[in-house]
Amino acid sequence: MRFQLIIEEQSPGEKLVSNVQKLSKIEEEELTFFGVDLIKYLNQAIDLVRKKISTRKLQITKKRFEDEIRVRGNELLLDVFENILDNAIKYNDSDTVKIQIEVDEIVKNSEKFVRIKFIDNGIGIPDSKKKILFLPGFQKEKEGKGMGFGLSLVKKILRTYNGDIWVEDRLKGNYSRGTKFVLIIPIYKS
Numbered sequence: 001m002r003f004q005l006i007i008e009e010q011s012p013g014e015k016l017v018s019n020v021q022k023l024s025k026i027e028e029e030e031l032t033f034f035g036v037d038l039i040k041y042l043n044q045a046i047d048l049v050r051k052k053i054s055t056r057k058l059q060i061t062k063k064r065f066e067d068e069i070r071v072r073g074n075e076l077l078l079d080v081f082e083n084i085l086d087n088a089i090k091y092n093d094s095d096t097v098k099i100q101i102e103v104d105e106i107v108k109n110s111e112k113f114v115r116i117k118f119i120d121n122g123i124g125i126p127d128s129k130k131k132i133l134f135l136p137g138f139q140k141e142k143e144g145k146g147m148g149f150g151l152s153l154v155k156k157i158l159r160t161y162n163g164d165i166w167v168e169d170r171l172k173g174n175y176s177r178g179t180k181f182v183l184i185i186p187i188y189k190s
Contacts, residue, residue, distance in 0.1 A: 031076075034072075035070040035072070039069055041077045048078075056097055058096075058099075063102045072163075072185065077157070083151065084118050084154065084183075093123055097122075098120065099119070099120045100119040100120075113163070113187060116183045124175040124176045124177060133167060163183065165182065
């Protein structure tokens with residue numbers, strides 16, 4: 001199954017319908033996986049969010065990016081990255097939104113993964129919310145934006161890749177200083 005990528009920004013209603021459709025397709029259909037270029041999708045997501053933000057300064061720092069890293073996935077990887085970047089911007093009250101993206105390789109249970117960290121200077125997430133953050137319908141209290149399906153979609157997509165996502169404090173023990181989303185995705189075995 002392939003999803004057509006839509007570059008133009010969607011209205012909140014269109015985004016909700018799109019996310020619900022994607023969740024439904026993930027649950028109902030067998031997805032096709034192949035080796036995708038993680039850096040390519042990450043750079044595309046960065047370009048998409050840069051086009052959306054116009055009223056504030058956005059500073060994205062990339063650390064340890066290689067030319068090409070192939071992971072197990074499909075086109076939905078773009079949705080994963082775009083959603084995380086969108087949230088880092090949406091839940092940030094700073095004049096300058098700072099997002100640091102770090103990419104490295106790890107071994108977990110004898111399997112090689114790529115670990116991607118999205119570290120921001122936003123408002124942070126209290127520990128009590130971290131446990132329910134990825135549930136369908138969860139939404140942080142911020143200007144009533146969104147319908148709360150984005151991060152549950154992200155988690156579901158990553159789980160279909162045999163990957164995972166979790167959230168940590170940017171500064172351990174102080175949630176109010178920003179957030180660190182950590183993703184792991186299996187390296188593609190050809």
